[in-house]
Amino acid sequence: MIEIVLASASPRRKEILEQLGLTFTTLSPQVDETTQTYAADEAVREISLRKAKEAVSVLQKEGKDLSDTLIIAADTAVVHNMKQL
Numbered sequence: 001m002i003e004i005v006l007a008s009a010s011p012r013r014k015e016i017l018e019q020l021g022l023t024f025t026t027l028s029p030q031v032d033e034t035t036q037t038y039a040a041d042e043a044v045r046e047i048s049l050r051k052a053k054e055a056v057s058v059l060q061k062e063g064k065d066l067s068d069t070l071i072i073a074a075d076t077a078v079v080h081n082m083k084q085l
Contacts, residue, residue: 007055007073017072024072029054033075040077047075 004024006017017024031050035043052073059066 001068003069005055005059005069005071007051007071010074013072013074027055027058029058029073040079044075044077048073051075 004017004022006013006024006026007029008014008026009028014026029051031047031054033047033050035046037043037046052071055071055073056066059069
């Protein structure tokens with residue numbers, strides 16, 4: 001069985017997974033959310049990857065076997081009139 005870890009403190013993301021009927025645990029990775037890119041899509045990918053990598057690091061330090069683990073990490077960018085807010 002695959003263990004699902006939501007690497008986010010977002011109540012909305014948690015709600016979505018619950019609505020899907022998934023069993024999962026949550027972990028709020030503490031990462032630097034600044035980026036050198038101004039493209040929203042690139043920034044979101046970069047920060048999400050940082051969150052996923054930090055979640056892996058935390059779980060490995062706890063001695064978790066991650067061979068059957070799915071880590072879900074995400075970030076959100078707000079854009080208005082083609083400008084990231």
